[in-house]
Amino acid sequence: MMQKLTSLTSDLKLSNGVTIPGLGYGTYQTPPEDAYRAVTDALAVGYRHIDTAALYGNESGVGQAVKDSGLKREEVFITSKLWNTERGYDKTMAAFEKTLAELGTDYLDLYLIHWPANEKQFGQEAAALNLDTWRAFEDLYKAGKIKAIGVSNFMPNHLEALLAQAEIKPMVNQIEVHPGWPQTEAIRYCQRNDILVEAWAPLGEAAALSNPVLAKIAAKYDHTPAQVCLRWEIQQGILPLPKSVHRERMAENTKLFDFELTEDEMDIIGALRNLGGNARCQIR
Numbered sequence: 001m002m003q004k005l006t007s008l009t010s011d012l013k014l015s016n017g018v019t020i021p022g023l024g025y026g027t028y029q030t031p032p033e034d035a036y037r038a039v040t041d042a043l044a045v046g047y048r049h050i051d052t053a054a055l056y057g058n059e060s061g062v063g064q065a066v067k068d069s070g071l072k073r074e075e076v077f078i079t080s081k082l083w084n085t086e087r088g089y090d091k092t093m094a095a096f097e098k099t100l101a102e103l104g105t106d107y108l109d110l111y112l113i114h115w116p117a118n119e120k121q122f123g124q125e126a127a128a129l130n131l132d133t134w135r136a137f138e139d140l141y142k143a144g145k146i147k148a149i150g151v152s153n154f155m156p157n158h159l160e161a162l163l164a165q166a167e168i169k170p171m172v173n174q175i176e177v178h179p180g181w182p183q184t185e186a187i188r189y190c191q192r193n194d195i196l197v198e199a200w201a202p203l204g205e206a207a208a209l210s211n212p213v214l215a216k217i218a219a220k221y222d223h224t225p226a227q228v229c230l231r232w233e234i235q236q237g238i239l240p241l242p243k244s245v246h247r248e249r250m251a252e253n254t255k256l257f258d259f260e261l262t263e264d265e266m267d268i269i270g271a272l273r274n275l276g277g278n279a280r281c282q283i284r
């Protein structure tokens with residue numbers, strides 16, 4: 001059954017039983033010097049799930065903000081990601097230790113393969129390389145160093161190859177989802193396979209927010225286009241990861257639980273195209 005978030009503090013359950021706060025806070029393009037302040041604000045606003053990555057160069061600011069927040073480590077769900085240059089078993093193991101050191105923690109809640117090795121770059125070797133990386137993820141998971149493991153930007157073809165060989169199934173796939181880029185097939189595939197979908201760029205990197213259809217629906221509920229985007233994702237059982245460095249926007253992006261889009265509105269938003277977002281997730 002599709003899980004749906006009912007409040008900022010309610011959790012979703014992953015296939016291994018681990019709970020995950022159903023709204024996350026994104027940190028892509030938050031420079032290292034701003035990450036500490038931004039994550040401190042996000043935790044004060046009420047977020048309990050922070051999404052970072054080795055690529056973002058801000059893991060140490062994120063980790064320090066969590067430490068100084070007064071919250072216990074287990075009260076904050078931290079995700080990081082393995083960057084593309086570190087694929088393969090041994091390099092993954094080393095990159096994971098570096099991520100832990102940067103964050104100043106001894107475990108991760110969720111670790112993701114940031115992008116799949118794909119056939120365009122790696123030819124017939126792509127699937128084997130993804131599997132080799134995944135073996136390291138499985139071993140780190142079995143050693144108790146990560147509570148849940150997953151992937152990012154994997155399309156159904158990448159997942160199919162991984163699932164055929166994996167001992168432990170990925171619990172999460174983080175992909176680009178927003179009005180204008182609905183990723184219907186990838187979402188359906190993941191939900192059928194009990195893989196939770198997280199939405200990156202859930203606001204279409206702000207490009208979706210000036211769309212008149214979204215503006216009209218937002219006005220009807222006395223909410224904002226950003227809140228309508230996030231609500232549209234939550235109502236599909238997707239976990240959005242909005243990013244803002246502005247505290248008032250961080251707060252705005254959490255006020256999602258006092259209105260419900262109709263099925264017609266869900267379809268109208270789902271059929272929007274070309275909102276000027278990135279749609280970068282097109283590798284095959």
Ligand SMILES: NC(=O)c1ccc[n+]([C@@H]2O[C@H](COP(=O)([O-])OP(=O)(O)OC[C@H]3O[C@@H](n4cnc5c(N)ncnc54)[C@H](OP(=O)(O)O)[C@@H]3O)[C@@H](O)[C@H]2O)c1
Pocket residue numbers: 025026027028029051052114152153174175199200201202203204205206209226241242243244245246249250252253
């Ligand atoms: N796995 C991957 O490959 C991948 C790729 C990209 C992103 N991600 C993750 O997903 C997170 C979200 O994606 P994203 O940061 O690319 O895009 P996003 O969350 O869709 O949009 C962020 C942009 O929207 C603005 N914004 C936020 N809330 C707003 C509001 N209420 N009203 C108006 N503007 C608002 C932000 O500006 P201000 O900050 O100036 O407020 C920023 O420019 C990232 O931070 C990262 O953690 C993952």
